[in-house]
Amino acid sequence: MTTELRVLLPSEWDTWYERVLSAFVGVETPEERKLYRSLTETARCLGVWDEGRPVATAGLLSFRMAVPGGAVVPTAGVTMVTVAPTHRRRGILRSFMRRQLDDIRAAGEEPLAVLTASEAAIYGRFGYGLAAGRMAVRIDTGRSTLSLPAPLATEADGLQLRASDTASALLQECEAVYARAVPRRPGMLERRPGWEHTPLLDPERRRDGASPLRCVVALRDGTPVAFARYAVRLGASESGAPEGEVRLRDLEAVDAAGHAAMWRFLWSLDLTTSIVADNRPVDDPWLHLVDDPRRSAKHLNDDTLYVRLVQVGDALAARSYGAPLDVVLEVEDAFCPWNSGRWRLAGDEKGAVCEPTREAADLSLSVRELGRAYLGGVSLAALGRAGLVREVRPGSGALRAAATAFASETAPWLPHGF
Known part of the structure; x- marks a missing residue:
């Protein structure tokens, strides 16, 4: 079976979108269809085509999202991800995730990606962490x-x-x-x-x-x-x-x-x-x-908004922190290895700096857990009690300090889907 993954052409939108509607068993009015077409960024949409028909879809939307401290940060919204039942278990979803994150990184404008998931178990393996409910x-x-x-x-x-x-x-x-x-x-x-x-x-x-x-x-x-x-x-x-x-x-x-x-x-x-x-x-x-x-x-x-740090340093520096913080994070990111390694994060309520470092780590965690805690609604301390964040030097107080600084006084929330 020969398939082709490529960027969507504007002239192909109707056929491509019918695959989306079929996957989600959607019904819509002409008004809805017209609006959704106008909101689609075709240059950021992908399709897998088999014998001239789309069998899988994925798209990105150019958003700006509020983060703790009040900054509004450029963010890629992952949307319309579908794979036809006839083409599952062929690595198509993984190829979509790979292509999207590589494209976001190459553009260099969006340190974050977000999505809402129809099935909760899908996106954690690609580094997306559940951050808001x-x-x-x-x-x-x-x-x-x-x-x-x-x-x-x-x-x-x-x-x-x-x-x-x-x-x-x-x-x-x-x-x-x-x-x-x-x-x-x-x-x-x-x-x-x-x-x-x-x-x-x-x-x-x-x-x-x-x-x-x-x-x-x-x-x-x-x-x-x-x-x-x-x-x-x-x-x-x-x-x-x-x-x-x-x-x-x-x-x-x-x-x-x-x-x-x-x-x-x-x-x-x-x-x-x-x-x-x-x-x-x-x-x-x-x-x-x-x-x-x-x-x-x-x-x-609690299963609403998933957050993925595409560029760990830029993302952590884009938000502020509720208490003074100076911590070295050992981040594991198998899917986006450019994020793996140690990062020194120093900041407070006025802003932050996050840069690569060779200093000894204070905390060890995966990029998924970092995404969970990023908006301040999931406590790093709670993730630590679950064994998902590790204090490298037990008893140092690093986890408690980081959990306090990362917390948001206002619960994160996504008011509408995309």
């Missing part, structure tokens, strides 16, 4: 309330709310809030042109009886500071009492008052008794404001 919630708003401290309630009262039954009507205001929110939370992605339309996709097949997507924005002195996009699905109990459901798509805010105003608005929507969301950060502010947490069903999913 999400929370799915069902909040019983009929039997619980928000308990806002007086100063916060007063500040939330001072915000002006503007609502629309058409989410796209307030797109500019929402994107202004999103842009301000990005540096505040590791894992968030800046919106490249066109990506602002992805949260507005609202095909009928996904509504399951809910309304079209709606939007509400909070403004302070005319400046947007928070927004929520949501739909409402009406329902009733056996006795006829209303039991509608608020389906939350997105909620962002730049401060505590904005968060409070958005959650209070959603809590008070007529004819509803619950709020449902499938992707919220694990440290969402409402968790600390609800008066009866037992009325909220929460499901934590």
Whole structure:
């Protein structure tokens, strides 16, 4: 069987994308297809072709991702990776991973690569570490309330709310809030042109009886500071009492008052008794404001965003650290051997430097574990207790110091897939 791996031509996109849809059993509207085509970077897409038809696909997207300390770092987003069942166990996936990482390194602009995985066991062997999770919630708003401290309630009262039954009507205001929110939370992605339309996709097949997507924005002195996009699905109990459901798509805010105003608005929507969301950060502010947490069903999913350090030195220097740190890391990276070796990382909350060194190592770990800890949501100390990070000189305190410095005060989170 003769196959050819090569870069996608723009004229081949439709055929190539049909392979992606087939792999993920996808169905889409013409609007969705048009948007996804416009977002595809064909020069960064690969395909394996067999007798003129695509049997495997992979792509890269040019992102900028927030990292601890607020920097927004160029990052390659791995996407649309598929291999047809007829062509498995032939090394195609490995060849994709090899080609992508080599291309990223050669370009020299993106020290990081990230992906979301349809199957959790696939990408660890290529150096991707699971770095961020999400929370799915069902909040019983009929039997619980928000308990806002007086100063916060007063500040939330001072915000002006503007609502629309058409989410796209307030797109500019929402994107202004999103842009301000990005540096505040590791894992968030800046919106490249066109990506602002992805949260507005609202095909009928996904509504399951809910309304079209709606939007509400909070403004302070005319400046947007928070927004929520949501739909409402009406329902009733056996006795006829209303039991509608608020389906939350997105909620962002730049401060505590904005968060409070958005959650209070959603809590008070007529004819509803619950709020449902499938992707919220694990440290969402409402968790600390609800008066009866037992009325909220929460499901934590720690399998969301995988991080790969393509250039260890540049990646570790791109973020800052929550405490002063001066440590030598012995990094093992069999798939990208240019990262293997000892690196001296010195930094604090103002910045960092990371360079190769011949000094004795303090900690030993693989690049996968470094990816897990990179965004500050997975503790190096926890990985050490699991035997995945080793303190070369036991009792030196190096692991504790590094774990403290790497930690982020805000949980990493990816608000949307790619």
